[in-house]
Amino acid sequence: MAVLRSGVQGLDRLFSAGGFYAGDSVLVEGGAGVGKTTLGLQFIVAGIRDHGEPGMIFSFEELPQEFHRNSRHYGWHLKDMEAAGKLDLFHTSPEDLVKEMEKPGSALLRKIEEMGVRRALVDSVNPMHRLHPRRDEMRQILLRLIKAFRREGITLMLTLEGGGERQSDESLEHYLCDTVVLLSHEIKGGMRRRRLLEVLKSRGQDHVEGRQLFLITNEGLSLLAPLVQIKPLVPRKHVASTGIAALDDMLGGGMPHGSTFLFTTDGTASLYPFFIALAAAGLAAREGVKFTPSARNSFHDIQRFLMDHSYDISGLAQGGQVRFVDYYHRPAPGELKPYILDVSRMSLAQYRLAAARLGRHYKASKLRWRRLLDVNAGIDRFGAEEFKAQHTARIADIKARGDLGLLFSVPAEMDPRTEAFLRYTCSGVVETWVEDGYQFLRVSKTPSGRVSDPGVVEVTGERPFVKIR
Ligand SMILES: Nc1ncnc2c1ncn2[C@@H]1O[C@H](COP(=O)(O)OP(=O)(O)OP(=O)(O)O)[C@@H](O)[C@H]1O
Numbered sequence: 001m002a003v004l005r006s007g008v009q010g011l012d013r014l015f016s017a018g019g020f021y022a023g024d025s026v027l028v029e030g031g032a033g034v035g036k037t038t039l040g041l042q043f044i045v046a047g048i049r050d051h052g053e054p055g056m057i058f059s060f061e062e063l064p065q066e067f068h069r070n071s072r073h074y075g076w077h078l079k080d081m082e083a084a085g086k087l088d089l090f091h092t093s094p095e096d097l098v099k100e101m102e103k104p105g106s107a108l109l110r111k112i113e114e115m116g117v118r119r120a121l122v123d124s125v126n127p128m129h130r131l132h133p134r135r136d137e138m139r140q141i142l143l144r145l146i147k148a149f150r151r152e153g154i155t156l157m158l159t160l161e162g163g164g165e166r167q168s169d170e171s172l173e174h175y176l177c178d179t180v181v182l183l184s185h186e187i188k189g190g191m192r193r194r195r196l197l198e199v200l201k202s203r204g205q206d207h208v209e210g211r212q213l214f215l216i217t218n219e220g221l222s223l224l225a226p227l228v229q230i231k232p233l234v235p236r237k238h239v240a241s242t243g244i245a246a247l248d249d250m251l252g253g254g255m256p257h258g259s260t261f262l263f264t265t266d267g268t269a270s271l272y273p274f275f276i277a278l279a280a281a282g283l284a285a286r287e288g289v290k291f292t293p294s295a296r297n298s299f300h301d302i303q304r305f306l307m308d309h310s311y312d313i314s315g316l317a318q319g320g321q322v323r324f325v326d327y328y329h330r331p332a333p334g335e336l337k338p339y340i341l342d343v344s345r346m347s348l349a350q351y352r353l354a355a356a357r358l359g360r361h362y363k364a365s366k367l368r369w370r371r372l373l374d375v376n377a378g379i380d381r382f383g384a385e386e387f388k389a390q391h392t393a394r395i396a397d398i399k400a401r402g403d404l405g406l407l408f409s410v411p412a413e414m415d416p417r418t419e420a421f422l423r424y425t426c427s428g429v430v431e432t433w434v435e436d437g438y439q440f441l442r443v444s445k446t447p448s449g450r451v452s453d454p455g456v457v458e459v460t461g462e463r464p465f466v467k468i469r
């Protein structure tokens, strides 16, 4: 099926087909001055200028002179296009437009044929609603008009004044048009106006969800590129899996060896399923796994949950593949005790010696290590400044060894400067929070620059016991 380019930089990539399907109807809705006319003109002008697709513009209220003036501002010379037989502007009435489009052999249809019109703009469609007071009748009239353009193979763009205060979800046009694009603007921080574009629907193809920032400049509308890279930058063999397929995808394939990722929670959302799934994935990949659990998690639980993944961690600890660090002097299963480094009562100097010993174990094991660490535990024990110093050294060591650092934290429990420091120094950040009774997760930073839309976290009865959709 033929696809038309919109002419708006960055807009076509929001559609999986790469633009609008030929013959479809596209509704552009928004409040006053959001850029509806500009987008419509740009669509028509791009057709003529870049794709050899002649166009027509219909308006009921605005005079052709107004389109000429608005277009000149963007350097689009409609008069030249008209003179070249590529464009026609009609100031007409809703009655006449419907009649002319429907009457076989009408002057308008002959003109369409003669010019080979491929694109049309109706700016705006609102006055059409005067044609009939009844919604069902109005629906039929609009539907007939849309179908008449489709019959001619014309891709039709309609602008609709709405949005803002007016509740526009009920607009007939929303149901009748194949694609709906909403434009809006908001004032953020009392400063610059932020212009936003959102694709509400697009029949027969997938589209990117969410609001996209755009600008209006002397060249018309253009969408700003979000902080996303579509393709993963790191080849798969250099990345480690999180154990959760959807999370690997959100991260652009997984976690590159040598990097440190920060997992945060709002305090309500649980990080524990991720802690366990990440550990199990490390064991599955024959990596060493070191646990420094939070105050809330017991060693008994860790043992039990990894058993659900079919891992006997006491056996693995005996074999040197698993180690534990305890900041809280917790009770632990006897068979794990020899492998738990209890730092709860150590002085800083003793801790440093013990950490160095653990480092030698990493080295002797010849394994890559997945180092899971509860940040708040570290800060509780040694204070933020000492923790930051340890963190910097740890990141460098992880990078040098090709290990993985997996940090878990509740930012609300730490001071904002420490939080900012962690976000800045870690190569990736994964956030989870609870809203309206669902747990959400979003990747807000990765080494490749990729960020994700929020997904919903579901705890399931099957390995890895956590799913993101
Ligand atoms: N070069 C530019 N830089 C920034 N803004 C611009 C530039 N040129 C035009 N604009 C603004 O872009 C907006 C777009 O106007 P446009 O007529 O496309 O909106 P509209 O949605 O059709 O409005 P209306 O509801 O009045 O028909 C205007 O408010 C205009 O001030």
Ligand SMILES: [Mg+2]
Residues within 6 Å of the ligand: 036, 037, 038, 123
């Ligand atoms: Mg307008």
